[in-house]
Amino acid sequence: MNTAQALAQLFPTLVPTRDIHEARPTPLPADAFWAVSELADAARRDFYPEPGGIKPQERTLTLLITLYGKEGWTLSDLRPFWQAARANLANLVTEHPGYPPLRGVTRGAVLPPTPDSDTRRPLAAVRLICTYLE
Numbered sequence: 270m271n272t273a274q275a276l277a278q279l280f281p282t283l284v285p286t287r288d289i290h291e292a293r294p295t296p297l298p299a300d301a302f303w304a305v306s307e308l309a310d311a312a313r314r315d316f317y318p319e320p321g322g323i324k325p326q327e328r329t330l331t332l333l334i335t336l337y338g339k340e341g342w343t344l345s346d347l348r349p350f351w352q353a354a355r356a357n358l359a360n361l362v363t364e365h366p367g368y369p370p371l372r373g374v375t376r377g378a379v380l381p382p383t384p385d386s387d388t389r390r391p392l393a394a395v396r397l398i399c400t401y402l403e
Contacts (some may be wrong), residue, residue: 271366272358272362275357275362276354279353279354279358288303289305290302302336303334304333309331311328311331312327328401329401331377332397334358334396337390338391347382347391347393358376358397359374362399369402369403370401373399374400
């Protein structure tokens, strides 16, 4: 399942078309929302050539999944959502739109709930490192 499907499975009241965005939307929704951003797509290593001259390359895609709290939320309101995403998201994501099948997903660095001076809302983030062959 992709990231949006995984988030919807973790949080059943979430509506992907309403609550998940590729970037922070303007104007900001009144409710909590998620932003899924592609941070980097880099080569890790080349493999030996296969018959026919094809040389597969292992690559990593880094995704940043950020949760912005609802207006008026405190850091403690955001914490249970962030903890569930941090603990389970890497185990649920198996694909990403526009990419070959993923060979594995691991959790990278996380950002615990913190106040955001731009939006005046709490935010938290989970980073996923997705490995695939090209």
